[in-house]
Amino acid sequence: MINRTLAIFLFLILCVQAITAQRNCATLDHWEYVVKKHSSTAQSRALIERHTQLYTQNPELRNENNIVIPVVINVVYQHANENISDEQILEQIRVLNEDFGRLNPDADGAWPQAANTDLQFQLANRAPDGTPTTGIRRRYTSYSNFSTYDDVKFAKSGGIDAWPTEHYLNIWVCNLEGDIMGYGQLPGGPAATDGVVIDFQFFGRYGHTQAPFDRGRTATHEVGHWLNLFHIWGDGDCTIDDMVADTPDSDEANHGCPKDAYSCGGKLMVQNFMDYTDDACMNLFTQGQARRMQALFATGGFRSGFLRSPGLMELAQMPDVNTCNDGRQNGDETGVDCGGSCEPCASKISCPAPASINQSNSTTKVTLRWEAVSASGYLAEIRQLKPNLSKWASVVTNSTSASVSGIRIGRTYEWRVRAICQEGDTSDVTGSVFITRNNGRILYDDQPAVYPNPSRGTFYFNPGSAEAPDGPLLFDAGGGDSKTIHSTTSFLLVKNIQGQLVKTHPLNETAQAGFQVDVPGLVAGMYFVHWIDAEGQPLSQAYKLILY
Numbered sequence: 417m418i419n420r421t422l423a424i425f426l427f428l429i430l431c432v433q434a435i436t437a438q439r440n441c442a443t444l445d446h447w448e449y450v451v452k453k454h455s456s457t458a459q460s461r462a463l464i465e466r467h468t469q470l471y472t473q474n475p476e477l478r479n480e481n482n483i484v485i486p487v488v489i490n491v492v493y494q495h496a497n498e499n500i501s502d503e504q505i506l507e508q509i510r511v512l513n514e515d516f517g518r519l520n521p522d523a524d525g526a527w528p529q530a531a532n533t534d535l536q537f538q539l540a541n542r543a544p545d546g547t548p549t550t551g552i553r554r555r556y557t558s559y560s561n562f563s564t565y566d567d568v569k570f571a572k573s574g575g576i577d578a579w580p581t582e583h584y585l586n587i588w589v590c591n592l593e594g595d596i597m598g599y600g601q602l603p604g605g606p607a608a609t610d611g612v613v614i615d616f617q618f619f620g621r622y623g624h625t626q627a628p629f630d631r632g633r634t635a636t637h638e639v640g641h642w643l644n645l646f647h648i649w650g651d652g653d654c655t656i657d658d659m660v661a662d663t664p665d666s667d668e669a670n671h672g673c674p675k676d677a678y679s680c681g682g683k684l685m686v687q688n689f690m691d692y693t694d695d696a697c698m699n700l701f702t703q704g705q706a707r708r709m710q711a712l713f714a715t716g717g718f719r720s721g722f723l724r725s726p727g728l729m730e731l732a733q734m735p736d737v738n739t740c741n742d743g744r745q746n747g748d749e750t751g752v753d754c755g756g757s758c759e760p761c762a763s764k765i766s767c768p769a770p771a772s773i774n775q776s777n778s779t780t781k782v783t784l785r786w787e788a789v790s791a792s793g794y795l796a797e798i799r800q801l802k803p804n805l806s807k808w809a810s811v812v813t814n815s816t817s818a819s820v821s822g823i824r825i826g827r828t829y830e831w832r833v834r835a836i837c838q839e840g841d842t843s844d845v846t847g848s849v850f851i852t853r854n855n856g857r858i859l860y861d862d863q864p865a866v867y868p869n870p871s872r873g874t875f876y877f878n879p880g881s882a883e884a885p886d887g888p889l890l891f892d893a894g895g896g897d898s899k900t901i902h903s904t905t906s907f908l909l910v911k912n913i914q915g916q917l918v919k920t921h922p923l924n925e926t927a928q929a930g931f932q933v934d935v936p937g938l939v940a941g942m943y944f945v946h947w948i949d950a951e952g953q954p955l956s957q958a959y960k961l962i963l964y
């Protein structure tokens with residue numbers, strides 16, 4: 417009887433273990449909370465999804481380069497075992513690089529669409545202020561555990577404030593309440609909470625981690641969410657997709673490792689990192705998932721700011737003199753570079769800023785002028801003011817003026833100028849002047865938007881003549897340094913009369929006026945040229961083009 421009781425007892429323990437030892441990711445719950453709290457999130461998600469579709473459907477837009485993502489680990493602990501070791505953290509980074517690089521020792525040939533994502537991870541070696549860092553921050557907390565509602569992401573609620581999330585992947589490691597193993601914030605949520613949270617028991621590989629989630633795949637899965645991946649079953653039945661074409665349809669999460677499971681008319685990909693299977697079962701992302709993640713880092717992508725992150729600058733790359741344009745905060749700067757009054761760095765600049773700037777308008781252009789200072793040249797910059805500020809575009813000149821044409825009715829632009837010092841650094845900026853025209857649309861060119869028309873093999877696109885709300889500016893500094901400047905990167909799509917896409921042509925942000933578009937080998941006939949922005953929104957009407 418004792419033996420039988422013991423057997424039942426052991427059986428019950430096994431059952432309880434089987435129930436509790438299931439992957440439990442709180443990304444969806446967290447996301448519902450984010451969407452309720454921040455109404456703009458749905459709009460951001462729609463834009464990101466449109467951009468992702470544009471990228472994944474147009475092979476020409478693909479960036480084949482390896483992207484290295486700077487990571488900061490924020491360890492928040494109350495007990496010693498929660499204060500995980502540096503080695504445990506380094507081991508987790510190794511796992512991420514193996515899994516995202518398809519270098520994991522358990523990679524097999526079960527699914528031919530398995531992919532190297534070309535995404536890699538490295539602990540940051542520079543803090544946002546430019547100082548050296550290990551990429552690991554630690555804080556003792558009086559909180560015994562944390563919810564899935566972002567409390568660990570703020571110092572005021574016992575956690576650690578994020579480093580700028582447009583430049584660093586923030587990963588918080590803490591004691592999460594209940595049996596939650598982690599959660600990731602999808603791209604498009606609020607910046608302050610962007611990142612990934614992992615329970616300390618599942619962070620790293622082996623060591624103190626808890627089987628069957630002891631191979632670091634919880635972080636692989638949650639970083640997958642941060643990189644815009646959904647669960648492989650789409651969190652719904654067979655008809656709900658994960659927005660990835662090469663993952664089989666599935667109707668629910670799989671647990672353990674049911675390698676021969678079938679559902680929705682096919683074999684399930686239980687080895688995918690975005691399923692709920694055990695760590696030892698998972699071993700792949702697909703090519704479709706890789707493309708989806710890479711889209712975030714392409715032009716116009718939500719995480720493209722990582723390409724300008726200061727987080728992985730080598731010592732040799734760091735400027736040894738603090739300046740107002742060194743890409744890091746220094747002196748008393750509080751926000752972005754030179755967000756403060758910048759006395760400490762301004763004193764080290766070797767030439768003065770131009771003394772005054774002003775402008776004059778004619779019917780065809782606006783001329784910007786400034787007073788000469790002792791300098792080897794000048795850098796004039798202009799941008800359009802709109803809800804998402806366009807990037808500064810610049811020209812270099814030896815003269816003390818530059819002209820801008822293509823200014824549009826009702827649009828406001830900001831311009832400023834710096835001196836280029838003899839030593840090669842640049843002065844502080846001289847103020848800002850705003851250009852607003854309320855009437856008198858100015859074109860810099862009377863060429864039609866698409867010419868010649870009809871054409872054969874090659875045509876030209878002149879965005880200055882397109883009826884576009886965000887059209888380009890021509891920035892002329894004299895001496896041949898003239899540029900067509902787009903407020904956003906854009907694309908030309910050429911479609912045939914059936915509406916099929918036959919050509920995608922990216923328009924670089926800076927180019928001479930009149931873009932050459934080669935369309936060799938197309939059947940003679942009528943085509944339509946569409947000018948769209950990086951989110952796929954039309955920038956102008958469509959133009960008819962006859963090819964012969």
Ligand SMILES: [Zn+2]
Nearest residue numbers: 441443637647
């Ligand atoms: Zn998940």
